[in-house]
Amino acid sequence: MARIFLLCCALLLALPAVTAAAEEVLLTSKERFSMPSYTTVGGRTIKSLQVGWESYGKLNQAKDNVILITHYFSANSHAAGKYHPDDAAPGYWDAIIGPGKAIDTDQYFVISVDSLANLNANDPNVITTGPASINPDTGKPYGLDFPVVTIKDFVNVQKAVLESLGISKLHAVIGPSMGSMQALEWAASYPDWVQRMISVIGTGDSDAWTTAALEQWAIPIRLDKNWQDGNYYDSEPPVDGLAAALMLITQQALHPLYFNQQGEKLNYHPLETGPLSSIRKSHSIVTWLTNRARSRAEKMDANHLLYLVRACQLFLAGNGDSLAQTMQSVKAKTLFLPASNDLLLMPYMAQKAHEALQKRGKDSRYEELSGSLGHFDGVVSIKQKADAIEAFLKY
Amino acid sequence: MARIFLLCCALLLALPAVTAAAEEVLLTSKERFSMPSYTTVGGRTIKSLQVGWESYGKLNQAKDNVILITHYFSANSHAAGKYHPDDAAPGYWDAIIGPGKAIDTDQYFVISVDSLANLNANDPNVITTGPASINPDTGKPYGLDFPVVTIKDFVNVQKAVLESLGISKLHAVIGPSMGSMQALEWAASYPDWVQRMISVIGTGDSDAWTTAALEQWAIPIRLDKNWQDGNYYDSEPPVDGLAAALMLITQQALHPLYFNQQGEKLNYHPLETGPLSSIRKSHSIVTWLTNRARSRAEKMDANHLLYLVRACQLFLAGNGDSLAQTMQSVKAKTLFLPASNDLLLMPYMAQKAHEALQKRGKDSRYEELSGSLGHFDGVVSIKQKADAIEAFLKY
DSSP states (O other): OHHHHHIIIIIITTOOOOOOOTTOOOBOOOEEEEEEEEEOTTSOEEEEEEEEEEEESOOOTTSOOEEEEOOOTTOOSOOSSBSSTTOSSOOTTTTTEETTSSEETTTOEEEEEOOTTOSOTTOTTOOOOSTTSEETTTTEEOGGGSOOOOHHHHHHHHHHHHHHTTOOOBSEEEEETHHHHHHHHHHHHOTTTBSEEEEESOOSBOOHHHHHHHHHHHHHHHHSTTTGGGOOTTSOOOHHHHHHHHHHHHHHTSOHHHHHHHHHHTTOOTTOHHHHHOTTOOOHHHHHHHHHHHHHHTTOOHHHHHHHHHHHHTOBTTSSSOHHHHGGGOOSEEEEEOBTTOSSSOHHHHHHHHHHHHHTTOOEEEOOBOOSSGGGHHHHTGGGGHHHHHHHHHO | OHHHHHHIIIIITTOOOOOOOTTOOOBOOOEEEEEEEEEOTTSOEEEEEEEEEEEESOOOTTSOOEEEEOOOTTOOSOOSSBSSTTOSSOOTTTTTEETTSSEETTTOEEEEEOOTTOSOTTOTTOOOOSTTSEETTTTEEOGGGSOOOOHHHHHHHHHHHHHHTTOOOBSEEEEETHHHHHHHHHHHHOTTTBSEEEEESOOSBOOHHHHHHHHHHHHHHHHSTTTGGGOOTTSOOOHHHHHHHHHHHHHHTSOHHHHHHHHHHTTOOTTOHHHHHOTTOOOHHHHHHHHHHHHHHTTOOHHHHHHHHHHHHTOBTTSSSOHHHHGGGOOSEEEEEOBTTOSSSOHHHHHHHHHHHHHTTOOEEEOOBOOSSGGGHHHHTGGGGHHHHHHHHHO
């Protein structure tokens, strides 16, 4: 199953696969964390909350060697390593997490937690609580009765996981994209916990542009006749709408440079005979994008996507009036690593948070990732910043 | 009705309204052109084809003062002037078309033609033939039986309109966005006609990225349960899907700089109480975008949008193997004016066509439009290139 999931990440998106160190395989497993009750930022209660988590490396006696990795929108806590030595590919940031790597598991206890309303709700390697979960009060899936959750709720659940292990301090918190939101939320909301924060392809808040762009992901799901206001757990799920959302997400997370390379592999041509002859036929590049989205949708839940969209829309690190205000509380040293070609969370967003910190006299750094993938360079091309990350963790 | 349409263009999108010259109102009217039969590039026949056209200025005796304006995706041939002096706003490029303006109607006969499958099929000021038209063979709307049409088909119909007026030469052909496709198609397919070509926010072909991006506009319409495989003319039309498509188009045609200014006007905040309290509620910026899309959708036909998407996807100027090959035939002097902040047809696309022409020793120029609107700077902010356009027309 892990193999299939990783195929989804690496092969189905046809992105350069992250290569596992041949000499050594970092092994991990998914653990389960439970809370009898959790109260959301919005003031609602979730009973019997459960999330999965993974770790790499060992917690030292002082419990002060902890690095928290916060995952991106379509990922889960499988940030590095393999579940079994014969897994097709390791976790998404294996290039920088492991023994002797930038985030050195010989030195640090690296931990990651599955988000609430995790997108891959139907992946056996994901443990999450969201609209597809059984509501203990009714014995049926929540659907849209599940409370709205925010990035700060993800952080609060992570904090509970850490506290259950006796941890009360983070050497660093690091995450890409939606993970960057959680990382900066940590630094702003729990400043005494966080010594270092690295935001990769990130932002400090969701501006009007981003909130509207995120909404475009939710719309196709609501249009799908099988969605039925979120009550589809006893019938056909809204696969078409979910696949449409994934097509949009995939394209926005990439860049024309990569996309047109893919077109060349497919011998894409504007005047392909199928789409010229019939309005019902598609170009090769559209078929490619559609098939990949449909494959990825198999383990995902459509309502969970709506809740993740909402969590990201509601994001302002520190949950205050403005970034200018909330960045005041940050005590962590911060490093921002946006991708130059990012079309989803453009570099101006990371710059805005970085500058808000600098204006308040905070220790903040900023460097850009290069690459032809766009937003996804923050996941696939992260190794180019291995040295910068390693140095920052020692700083 | 013209007033309402223009409100859609200017006010509902809340873009800076094009100001009419106070001193003089250029008046125009929609004319009708009919062809008993037309054969498409794909080899299908359309009977009783009809399109609307407008003109500004006078055709001289030699019939050699003709400038053809080719319109963008959601526009029609109302490029300049007003139908009535009390119209709320003039045509979309009135800032550069009129007496004494860059495209001087005291000197040139300026003409524009409604596209086939025009998006605003239900606007009384638009005359078009498309899937919403009655199929003479059945007495019912074509729906998806309407043949696929291409940018070259738009050009061929324009050519028939011009020939009906005794015209056989264009001083220039000029168009923004989808209009730029038609302009370069003219120069490549009918080189003996075209003396000058100006491509604004344009491209020479639809690459894999663009064809996939265009598909994203079509998907919400097909998801709408009212779409019914295009057979909705006797029932409720797919308004939700059409509005969703327009929301996406609107955002992609704009830039965060403009969008976030709009957010400020709305007092947008990520943590608005509505969307925090309920998954069914939306942020102010989403409501704004939704309402504008719904208003604009009123005069539009959803199937027409699918056919326009397909026409743009099938675009390679000159309809050959590659731009490198087809640009060889161009005889026109060419000028490319992409917008620096364009996220829909990024400047690299115009550069590619410009460089293909230069490599073949053609006389081609390239300048970028600035502005905070992104793609839409090619429509709303065109006046900044008035001098460049005026000079090019005299060159």
